[in-house]
Amino acid sequence: MNIILFGPNGSGKGTQGAILREKFSVRRIETGVIFRENVSGSTDIGRRAKIFIDRGELVPDDITIPMIMNRIKNPNFKNGWLLDGFPRNLTQAEALGMDIEREGINLDFVIEIIIDRDTAKNRIMGRRLCASENSHPNNISIDAIRPVEKHGALFCHVCGCETLTIRADDQDEAAIDKRLSIYFDTKTGTLAAVNYFKARMKVFEVHSFSEVQETSEHMMELLSCS
Numbered sequence: 001m002n003i004i005l006f007g008p009n010g011s012g013k014g015t016q017g018a019i020l021r022e023k024f025s026v027r028r029i030e031t032g033v034i035f036r037e038n039v040s041g042s043t044d045i046g047r048r049a050k051i052f053i054d055r056g057e058l059v060p061d062d063i064t065i066p067m068i069m070n071r072i073k074n075p076n077f078k079n080g081w082l083l084d085g086f087p088r089n090l091t092q093a094e095a096l097g098m099d100i101e102r103e104g105i106n107l108d109f110v111i112e113i114i115i116d117r118d119t120a121k122n123r124i125m126g127r128r129l130c131a132s133e134n135s136h137p138n139n140i141s142i143d144a145i146r147p148v149e150k151h152g153a154l155f156c157h158v159c160g161c162e163t164l165t166i167r168a169d170d171q172d173e174a175a176i177d178k179r180l181s182i183y184f185d186t187k188t189g190t191l192a193a194v195n196y197f198k199a200r201m202k203v204f205e206v207h208s209f210s211e212v213q214e215t216s217e218h219m220m221e222l223l224s225c226s
């Protein structure tokens with residue numbers, strides 16, 4: 001099973017990707033994670049990519065495309081992959097489309113998580129981290145996981161922990177806007193990549209509900225009806 005998962009920051013793509021990986025027993029290829037590993041390992045790719053990552057820009061295609069295509073063709077991935085974070089622009093989509101056709105690799109599902117830009121931005125900026133257990137989800141923009149407010153202070157809605165922290169990069173509005181602009185660009189950006197596949201095959205549009213489970217049930221229902 002080979003799958004591409006599209007969705008902007010704040011759409012819950014990470015969580016839905018984990019659910020898909022479990023369900024279909026595929027290996028996940030997360031471009032952002034691969035880049036971060038290369039940066040922390042000071043590899044040649046990491047050194048070349050860091051400057052773009054730090055600026056919130058896409059790493060150039062001549063670095064990104066071969067890095068991902070080599071993985072897809074690697075025998076370790078022959079039982080299936082889930083692409084998360086690639087392709088992120090039209091050039092990458094065209095390169096991927098041509099390569100998998102040439103290699104005879106089947107693409108089973110392309111999934112697009114739908115969320116409007118303002119909601120995505122609010123969700124990113126609304127994230128709060130529970131200091132006692134970071135898997136406790138808290139978000140001031142999502143009713144279902146809104147922290148509890150008492151006397152003007154916020155507490156984890158799961159365990160009641162009094163320390164909720166904010167990730168600095170979740171509050172960097174300029175960087176968030178830059179990344180969302182790349183995603184929502186229909187000419188050459190990520191939505192142009194989505195449209196590349198829409199012109200060639202069925203793309204499953206999954207709505208990002210505020211409840212993770214509602215989104216994943218909607219997604220599985222669509223995929224099982226295909």
Ligand code: AMP
Pocket residue numbers: 031032033035052053054056057058059060064085086087088089092
């Ligand atoms: P992410 O964790 O997916 O938000 O990715 C972190 C950073 O890695 C991005 O801001 C880009 O600088 C870089 N990156 C991730 N995926 C790609 C891609 N497909 N093409 C180019 N750069 C990417």
